[in-house]
Amino acid sequence: MRRSSLFFMYLGIQTALLAAAFTHAAYQRGWRASDIAETSAMVRRLELTDLCLFTEARYTRHPSQADMHAPFQDHPMSLEHFPSGSLLGPQQGRR
Amino acid sequence: MTVGMRIWIEKQRNIIDFTLSSLARRKGKNIALLLVYTLLVFLLASVMFFTHALRKEASLILQGAPEVVVQRMAAGRHELVPGRYLNAIRGIRGVSEVHGRVWGYYYDAVMSANYTLMVPRDVSVGEGYIAVGQGISRSRFAYAGDMLSFRQYDGEPMVLTISEVISPGSELVSSDLILISERDFRKLFGMAEGMFTDIVLTVRNAKEVAMVAGKVQKLLPDTRPILKSEILRTYDTIFDWRSGLIVVILSSAVLAFVIFAWDKASGLSAEERKEIGILKAIGWETADVLLMKFWEGTVVSLSSFLAGVLFAYIHVFFTDVVLFEQVLKGWSTLYPTFKLVPYVSVYQMATLFFLTVVPYTVATIIPSWRAATIDPDSVMRS
Numbered sequence: 001m002r003r004s005s006l007f008f009m010y011l012g013i014q015t016a017l018l019a020a021a022f023t024h025a026a027y028q029r030g031w032r033a034s035d036i037a038e039t040s041a042m043v044r045r046l047e048l049t050d051l052c053l054f055t056e057a058r059y060t061r062h063p064s065q066a067d068m069h070a071p072f073q074d075h076p077m078s079l080e081h082f083p084s085g086s087l088l089g090p091q092q093g094r095r
Numbered sequence: 096m097t098v099g100m101r102i103w104i105e106k107q108r109n110i111i112d113f114t115l116s117s118l119a120r121r122k123g124k125n126i127a128l129l130l131v132y133t134l135l136v137f138l139l140a141s142v143m144f145f146t147h148a149l150r151k152e153a154s155l156i157l158q159g160a161p162e163v164v165v166q167r168m169a170a171g172r173h174e175l176v177p178g179r180y181l182n183a184i185r186g187i188r189g190v191s192e193v194h195g196r197v198w199g200y201y202y203d204a205v206m207s208a209n210y211t212l213m214v215p216r217d218v219s220v221g222e223g224y225i226a227v228g229q230g231i232s233r234s235r236f237a238y239a240g241d242m243l244s245f246r247q248y249d250g251e252p253m254v255l256t257i258s259e260v261i262s263p264g265s266e267l268v269s270s271d272l273i274l275i276s277e278r279d280f281r282k283l284f285g286m287a288e289g290m291f292t293d294i295v296l297t298v299r300n301a302k303e304v305a306m307v308a309g310k311v312q313k314l315l316p317d318t319r320p321i322l323k324s325e326i327l328r329t330y331d332t333i334f335d336w337r338s339g340l341i342v343v344i345l346s347s348a349v350l351a352f353v354i355f356a357w358d359k360a361s362g363l364s365a366e367e368r369k370e371i372g373i374l375k376a377i378g379w380e381t382a383d384v385l386l387m388k389f390w391e392g393t394v395v396s397l398s399s400f401l402a403g404v405l406f407a408y409i410h411v412f413f414t415d416v417v418l419f420e421q422v423l424k425g426w427s428t429l430y431p432t433f434k435l436v437p438y439v440s441v442y443q444m445a446t447l448f449f450l451t452v453v454p455y456t457v458a459t460i461i462p463s464w465r466a467a468t469i470d471p472d473s474v475m476r477s
């Protein structure tokens with residue numbers, strides 16, 4: 001078989017796999033819709049405000065409830081020191 | 096298909112055949128390039144898929160968040176709110192409902208973990224009982240019917256029975272959550288009756304939310320209202336892949352790759368120069384050599400791009416971002432295990448393509464042109 005045929009076959013397989021990934025994503029979105037609805041209902045019922053991603057500090061556990069100086073309030077001259085602080089981007093448009 | 100078109104296709108295929116043979120002759124070097132390129136696409140795509148899926152899920156889930164949360168601030172710190180604040184807010188026109196939220200944090204010295212304790216308004220948890228999130232259940236090996244011991248504010252122990260473990264489907268918001276009755280909460284932390292952690296209020300007309308928030312701040316200057324739109328915006332910007340540490344690390348990786356690609360393309364080996372010299376001597380035009388270089392770039396870029404994207408998809412949505420796990424966990428001992436819903440779009444693909452293929456093409460275009468214009472006579476003599 002010609003090398004170009006092999007290459008196009010390889011590209012074809014990869015493109016098919018990519019299409020399969022998109023199909024999987026669409027299927028998962030439909031399948032998980034009830035989970036999302038259930039979680040959203042829980043957020044409404046318990047009046048939650050944040051995702052539970054980083055539990056190491058107050059301002060990383062509830063970033064939407066933290067004020068801008070929260071990472072530096074532990075003591076005077078204190079620098080923000082939790083690793084997840086470097087992953088969270090600055091919050092915009094906060095009071 | 097016309098004869099002319101068939102000839103054109105055959106010419107392209109011949110050039111691709113030749114390009115692939117030429118790449119195979121320098122196997123080691125080209126495999127290294129493919130691997131580095133695939134790795135770069137994989138990293139960028141993983142970050143993009145993860146952050147986008149997380150932000151999308153947050154925006155859907157947090158639609159149910161309170162319309163306005165009012166905090167009280169004292170000396171730059173969050174302070175408990177007395178009941179009279181509720182009455183004051185109730186008097187503001189446009190406010191339909193006001194109530195206090197009772198919640199807080201508890202540091203568990205046994206697990207070195209922080210829990211979020213919350214009093215549900217619907218009184219779904221009886222006195223002496225708690226409902227715990229999956230993360231707590233997992234780390235404490237505690238299930239429905241088991242008892243957990245807490246240390247009260249005065250040092251006295253408090254033993255509470257787990258009535259239920261919150262469903263794993265909602266772990267993204269409830270992993271570290273403990274639902275507790277109001278009486279137990281106040282007893283645990285010594286919080287006086289009539290004091291609340293913060294206030295939640297509902298506004299009759301959605302268009303008036305900002306105005307009501309302004310009135311609250313004017314009436315009670317030591318408070319800080321947080322609107323639902325701000326909560327949603329926080330999660331929209333918080334994991335933005337264009338900000339924070341991620342972009343610093345990834346931009347240096349892209350830069351290193353561009354240097355690598357440029358170096359590889361410009362540092363033509365004597366063998367490659369000879370090859371181009373011979374091709375031109377036997378009648379290849381500069382355009383043909385350029386076409387060969389174009390296909391060389393396409394073969395490398397497309398193969399790496401598609402492979403990188405596929406691996407990233409598997410990494411994020413099948414292995415739960417296993418490689419980033421340590422970074423994301425940080426110092427937390429409690430971390431939710433959640434399966435993200437895959438939100439991928441053509442826009443993301445286009446952005447990724449622009450971020451990876453364009454730098455490679457730009458880095459290799461000038462060296463390719465220089466290679467194509469080599470004088471065959473001088474190359475073959477040297």
